[in-house]
Amino acid sequence: MIEVRQLRKRFGDQQVLDGVDLTIEQGESLVIIGRSGGGKSVLLKHLVGLTHPDSGQVLVEGQDIAQLDERELLGVRRKFGMLFQSAALFDSLTVEENIAFVLARERNHTPEEITRRVAEALEMVDLPGTQKKKPAELSGGMRKRVGLARAIIYRPEVIFYDEPTTGLDPVVADSIDKLILRVCNRLRVTSIVVTHDMRSMQTVGRRVAMLHEGRIYATGTPQEMMSSADPVVSRFVRGISDEKEHTF
Amino acid sequence: MLDLPVQIIRGVLAGLGRFSLMVMEVVRSLATQRLSGRDLVAQMYFIGVKSQTVVLVTGAFTGMVLCAQTYFQFHKVKMDTATLAVVSVSMCGELGPVLTALMVAGRVGASMAAELGTMKVTEQVDALRTLAAHPIDYLVVPRVVATVLAVPLLTAESVAMGILSAYLVGVHLLQIDPGYSVVNMLRFTDHRDVLMGFIKSLIFGGIIATTGCYKGMHCGQGAEGVGHSTTEAVVYASIAILMSNFFLTLLLTRLLALL
Numbered sequence: 001m002i003e004v005r006q007l008r009k010r011f012g013d014q015q016v017l018d019g020v021d022l023t024i025e026q027g028e029s030l031v032i033i034g035r036s037g038g039g040k041s042v043l044l045k046h047l048v049g050l051t052h053p054d055s056g057q058v059l060v061e062g063q064d065i066a067q068l069d070e071r072e073l074l075g076v077r078r079k080f081g082m083l084f085q086s087a088a089l090f091d092s093l094t095v096e097e098n099i100a101f102v103l104a105r106e107r108n109h110t111p112e113e114i115t116r117r118v119a120e121a122l123e124m125v126d127l128p129g130t131q132k133k134k135p136a137e138l139s140g141g142m143r144k145r146v147g148l149a150r151a152i153i154y155r156p157e158v159i160f161y162d163e164p165t166t167g168l169d170p171v172v173a174d175s176i177d178k179l180i181l182r183v184c185n186r187l188r189v190t191s192i193v194v195t196h197d198m199r200s201m202q203t204v205g206r207r208v209a210m211l212h213e214g215r216i217y218a219t220g221t222p223q224e225m226m227s228s229a230d231p232v233v234s235r236f237v238r239g240i241s242d243e244k245e246h247t248f
Numbered sequence: 249m250l251d252l253p254v255q256i257i258r259g260v261l262a263g264l265g266r267f268s269l270m271v272m273e274v275v276r277s278l279a280t281q282r283l284s285g286r287d288l289v290a291q292m293y294f295i296g297v298k299s300q301t302v303v304l305v306t307g308a309f310t311g312m313v314l315c316a317q318t319y320f321q322f323h324k325v326k327m328d329t330a331t332l333a334v335v336s337v338s339m340c341g342e343l344g345p346v347l348t349a350l351m352v353a354g355r356v357g358a359s360m361a362a363e364l365g366t367m368k369v370t371e372q373v374d375a376l377r378t379l380a381a382h383p384i385d386y387l388v389v390p391r392v393v394a395t396v397l398a399v400p401l402l403t404a405e406s407v408a409m410g411i412l413s414a415y416l417v418g419v420h421l422l423q424i425d426p427g428y429s430v431v432n433m434l435r436f437t438d439h440r441d442v443l444m445g446f447i448k449s450l451i452f453g454g455i456i457a458t459t460g461c462y463k464g465m466h467c468g469q470g471a472e473g474v475g476h477s478t479t480e481a482v483v484y485a486s487i488a489i490l491m492s493n494f495f496l497t498l499l500l501t502r503l504l505a506l507l
Contacts, residue, residue, distance in 0.1 A: 050374050074380045081378070088375035090367075102379050150379070 001026040001190060002047060002158070007056035008214075009042055016042050017053070018214030026157075029184055029191040031205030031222070033198075035236065038211050040194040041085070041162055047192065048080055048160055049073040081151030081189075085163040087143035089135040095122075095146050096131035102154045121149040124186070125179060141172035145179065152183060159183065161193040165200045177203040198237055202226070210236065267462050273384045274392055274458070281385050283393060291394035295356050296401060303402045304409050306351050310343055311335055311410025312417045319422050329428035333436035335414040340441040341448075344407035346493050349452035352399055353485040357460035360391055361481035364464025365474035373465070383465065392457040399453030400446055407445065440504040448496050452489050459485040 007020040016039040024030055034040045045051040046058055049065045057064045065076055089098050099118045103109045109117075122128050125145040135143060144164060151159055161180060165173035177200050184191045184204070193204055201208055202222045210218045210225065210233055218225070218233050228234050235242065319331045364387055367373050373383050411433075418424040460481045467477035 045374070048378055050377060070377075070382060073377075074382060077378055078380045082375070084371045084375055086371055088371040090372055090375070091370075101381070105381060 001061060002192075003057075003059040004043075004047070005057040005059070007043070007046060007058065008054045009039070009046065009051065010054055015214055017046070017056075020056070020211070020214070020216055022209060022216050024190065024192060027188060027190055029193070029204060029206040031193045031195060031201045031208045032211055033196060033201055033208060033225075033236070034211035036196060039214060040196075040211055043211060044160055044162055044192070044194050048082055049076060078154070079157045080160060081154070081156035081158070082160040083144065083147045083151050083162065083164055085166055087135075087140075087147035089138075089143055089146055089150070091135045093135075094131065095127075095133050095135070095138070098135070098146060099150045099153055101150065117153055118149075121153040122146075124152065124183065125149045126175075141168055141176065144168070144176055148179065148183065152187060152189075155187065156189065158190040158192065161191065161195075163195055163197075164193065165195065165197045170199075173197065173200065174203070180204045198226075198239070212236075263466075266466060267458070270384070270388070270462050270465065271458055274389055277382070277385045277389045278393075281382075281389070283389060284386075287386070287390040288394055291390045292398055294359075295352070295391075295394050296398035299352055299355055299398070299402055300405065302351050302355060303348050303406045306347050307339075307344065307406030307409035308413040310347055310406075311339060311412070311414040314338060314343065314410070315414035315417045316422070319418060319424065328422075328424045329432050330436075331418055331422075331424055332411070332414060332429040332433040335418075336411050336433045336437040337441050339407045339410040339414075340437060341444045342493070342497070344410060345403050345445045345448040345452060346489060348403040348406045349399060349449065349456060349489045350486055352395070352402060352453075353456045353459075353489060354482055356395065357456045357481045357485045358478050360457065360460030361463040361467070362474055362478045364388075364461060365467035365477045368465060368467055369470060369474060388457075388461045388465070391461055392454065395457035396450055396453040399456065400449040403445060403449035440507060443504060443507075444497075444500045447500060448493065451492065451496065455488045455492065456485050459488065 002024040004020050004022040007017050008015070009017040020043060032040050032043065042051060046053055046066075049058070049068065053066050056066065058066050060076055060079070063076070065073060068076065089095075090101070093101070096115075096118050097104070099121055100114045103114045103117065118131060119128065122130060125148050127142060127145050127149070130138070130142070130146070135146070138146065164176050164180060168176060180191060180193065181204055183189070191204065193200070195201055205222045208220060208222055208225045209216050212218075212232055218228065218230060220228070225233060226237050228237070234240075314335050315331055318334045319328060322328055322331055322334075364373070367387070373387070376383050376386060415426075415429070418429060419426045463477040463481035463484070467473045
């Protein structure tokens with residue numbers, strides 16, 4: 001469904017992506033892992049068309065979205081939903097207005113239908129009755145749930161998750177992982193999760209791709225990654241730093 | 249040695265290019281997309297209604313001080329009753345539009361840059377894009393249209409308040425003859441002066457909104473980036489208003505003379 005070919009991106013002197021090749025099949029649950037600052041979120045933004053590459057292709061159902069302008073991309077993005085690291089809720093709107101944003105702009109839904117679908121989406125993310133709250137009144141975990149409700153309400157084919165458990169306590173992080181699994185199974189969507197949380201990787205991932213030095217360094221199941229003998233993969237999944245290397 | 253000037257020139261040209269592309273996208277959006285009435289009304293309320301106090305106070309005190317200064321000079325040559333005519337012509341063609349635009353740039357331009365800049369650094373602009381909404385359609389166009397509509401109305405209020413204040417100061421404080429003052433004011437204030445002020449205020453509205461939105465949409469990272477953008481939005485809009493005012497005066501005086 002999504003194919004990345006020789007994707008390269010440089011910011012100033014830093015070559016963030018240096019020839020990424022990756023194929024994502026429809027319905028699969030892929031987790032992209034890698035070190036902080038290693039380009040995971042940059043890769044994710046390329047997949048959604050939020051960033052244009054210096055070279056390479058991002059093919060979505062055979063169409064190279066790297067060649068499209070912003071208006072042409074709007075149609076493609078209708079297939080995507082995205083949960084941002086900070087949830088990125090519109091802070092001037094209520095929870096209900098945030099979730100209903102896409103439906104309200106389409107102008108072909110009745111207010112009753114929008115209200116019903118917002119309630120359904122909130123039910124799915126275990127936050128019923130919060131329609132009238134403002135994002136500032138929500139905790140970090142609740143914001144992520146609302147962000148996810150906003151991403152699923154228009155039934156996208158692919159949902160991207162950018163560090164969904166970052167900044168959450170382990171219990172809330174686990175509940176978000178279970179929520180991602182539930183959404184994936186119930187809506188039968190393709191899930192692409194960027195994380196450096198190994199517990200999250202094992203819970204939500206069916207296939208894992210590790211981004212290292214601007215390329216996909218290794219792929220496999222979560223179990224294969226956890227038991228890998230490769231020193232780079234092994235050190236990363238076990239969280240062991242190299243004393244000779246600056247890790248910050 | 250030439251690196252720094254070359255970098256500066258390159259930076260300025262790149263900025264102008266990005267600004268032009270944004271303005272072109274605004275025009276394209278206006279021509280092809282339906283503008284949300286709800287968004288427009290919300291922006292009109294914030295830009296127009298909420299700016300009235302500052303604009304009216306500016307107009308009132310500008311009119312009063314202009315009246316007093318003009319009177320002090322004209323009184324020496326016994327031309328007291330021409331005072332309100334000078335105030336009226338100045339307020340309609342120059343001071344009304346320029347001072348109103350500068351005050352709106354300070355209040356609204358800064359607010360636009362800060363709001364859009366914060367949305368950008370908190371990924372809300374990216375979120376909009378993933379929700380299949382073009383940021384220009386949703387964020388920029390309603391602000392530009394609302395500002396272009398609101399600034400002429402605010403200017404009219406400011407001019408009216410300035411003339412009224414000048415009348416009160418001139419007649420009641422400086423004892424100028426009210427009858428002759430009003431007759432002279434109406435005699436020397438041409439419809440061209442009013443038209444010039446109206447056209448200028450439309451253009452100034454466009455300058456304020458596009459500069460504020462551009463600075464917000466292209467702000468740097470973090471709180472520092474938002475702070476810089478907010479400051480630059482006000483500074484650049486103010487400079488552009490003052491510079492364009494000179495050229496507009498020359499151009500419009502010639503064009504309106506044809507009417």
